[in-house]
Amino acid sequence: MAVNIAHIAQRLQQTRLALSYTTDDVGTIAGLDVHRLERIEAGCETPTGDEILILASLYDCDFRTLIDENLPSPAQQTDILFRRYGDSFTPDDRRAIQEFLYLCQIEKWLEQQLLITHEAVDFKYSGPIFKDHGRQVAEKLREHLGYAENAVARDIYIDFRKLGIHIFRRKMVNNDISGLYIKDPVAGHCVLINYNEDIYRQRFSVAHEVAHAIFDSSEDALLTLQSSSAKYDKRDLKEIRANSFASHYLMPLSMLRGLPDMNDSQAIYWAQQFRVSTAALAKALEDNGFINRNKADQIRTVRVPRSEKIDPEVPESLAEDSKKRRLELLERGLTSHYVNLCFKAYEKGLISSGRLAEVMKVEYSELAQVSMLFGQNFSHDF
Known part of the structure; x- marks a missing residue:
C-alpha cells in the first residue's frame, strides 16, 4: 500500500493543533528536530516509523490513526x-x-x-x-x-x-x-x-x-x-x-415520597444515604412537591462533612499511604475497572508486561506496586 504523505502530514498537524502543542513544544518533549517536524507537516518529508511511534505516544493515540486513511483521525x-x-x-x-x-x-x-x-x-x-x-x-x-x-x-x-x-x-x-x-x-x-x-x-x-x-x-x-x-x-x-x-x-421517587419532615441532622443523614449533596436532595424534594422553597433553602445550608463522604472506587479498608496512591492513580484516570481489565488481559497472555505498563500509563518499575494496590498478581514475563 502506497503511503499518502499529504494525508499523514495533515493528520499530524491537525492532531498537534488540537492539543495546543507548538512545533517547538513537540521538538522539546519528543526530542525531534523542529525543522524536520515542520517539513514533515508540510508534506515535504516522510516521517520514519520511529518518528510516527514517538508522535503517537505524545499525542495519546494509536499510531495507525496517523497513517491509515481508513481509520478516523485521532x-x-x-x-x-x-x-x-x-x-x-x-x-x-x-x-x-x-x-x-x-x-x-x-x-x-x-x-x-x-x-x-x-x-x-x-x-x-x-x-x-x-x-x-x-x-x-x-x-x-x-x-x-x-x-x-x-x-x-x-x-x-x-x-x-x-x-x-x-x-x-x-x-x-x-x-x-x-x-x-x-x-x-x-x-x-x-x-x-x-x-x-x-x-x-x-x-x-x-x-x-x-x-x-x-x-x-x-x-x-x-x-x-x-x-x-x-x-x-x-x-x-x-x-x-x-x-x-x-x-x-x-434518589428514586418511591424513597423521596416516604421521607420525614427534616431538621438539619436528618437532612445530612438522608443526603449521606443517597450519596448526594444536600443541595441536590433539596432540589429533588422541592421539584417533586414534597417541600416548599423555604424548607429547601434550609436544607441547602447544611453539608455532609467531606471526611464522611464515600468514594466506591477508593476502598476504606486501604491504609492511608495506599489510599493516597490509589487516589493519585484515579486522578490520572486509572479506575479499578480499567486496571482490572489490564491485569486480566496480562494474566491471559493477551498483552506483555511492557504493554501492560504502556496501557496503564505508568513506568515499568511501578507495575509491582500498582498490582499490590489493586489486589492483582504480577510477575515479570522475561
Whole structure:
C-alpha cells in the first residue's frame, strides 16, 4: 500500500493543533528536530516509523490513526469538541481529554479481547415532557439492574459500565467543567468526570452524562458546565432531561415520597444515604412537591462533612499511604475497572508486561506496586 504523505502530514498537524502543542513544544518533549517536524507537516518529508511511534505516544493515540486513511483521525472527536467549546479548555485539559479517549479505546479493545459483552437495554419513553423522559428511563434502568424501590445505587460507576459506557475521572484545570460525553467512533460511549469536584457532585455528574449517552448520542460531543457558570443554559431541555435522569436514578421517587419532615441532622443523614449533596436532595424534594422553597433553602445550608463522604472506587479498608496512591492513580484516570481489565488481559497472555505498563500509563518499575494496590498478581514475563 502506497503511503499518502499529504494525508499523514495533515493528520499530524491537525492532531498537534488540537492539543495546543507548538512545533517547538513537540521538538522539546519528543526530542525531534523542529525543522524536520515542520517539513514533515508540510508534506515535504516522510516521517520514519520511529518518528510516527514517538508522535503517537505524545499525542495519546494509536499510531495507525496517523497513517491509515481508513481509520478516523485521532483528533476527529476532540476537534469537534474544541471548536464548539474552545474557550473552555486549557492546553492541559485538551491533552487530558485526548488521553481519556485513548484510554476508552484501549478499554474497548480489552473488553473485546476478553470477550466481555454488554446487555442491551430498551430505553423507550413516551410523552412530550423532557423532564418526564428522564424519570421514566431512570426508573426503567433501576428496574433492569434489579434495584428494589427503597434501594440506593451505591456504586453507579459499576452500574453504568454494565451498559458499555466507558467512564473515567481525572482532574481538569477548568473547574467550570463538571464532565463531558463523547461518542467516539472507536470506543463508543465515553464519559469523563472532573475529579476536582466534590465526590458526591461527581456521582450526579456521571449520571447526568450517562443520560446524554442514552438520549443524545447523535450529538457526538456534549459538554456539561457547572450551573454556576454563565455559559450554562438552564432552559436547555436536554440538560433538564439529563438532570432529571440523574436525580431520579440517585434518589428514586418511591424513597423521596416516604421521607420525614427534616431538621438539619436528618437532612445530612438522608443526603449521606443517597450519596448526594444536600443541595441536590433539596432540589429533588422541592421539584417533586414534597417541600416548599423555604424548607429547601434550609436544607441547602447544611453539608455532609467531606471526611464522611464515600468514594466506591477508593476502598476504606486501604491504609492511608495506599489510599493516597490509589487516589493519585484515579486522578490520572486509572479506575479499578480499567486496571482490572489490564491485569486480566496480562494474566491471559493477551498483552506483555511492557504493554501492560504502556496501557496503564505508568513506568515499568511501578507495575509491582500498582498490582499490590489493586489486589492483582504480577510477575515479570522475561
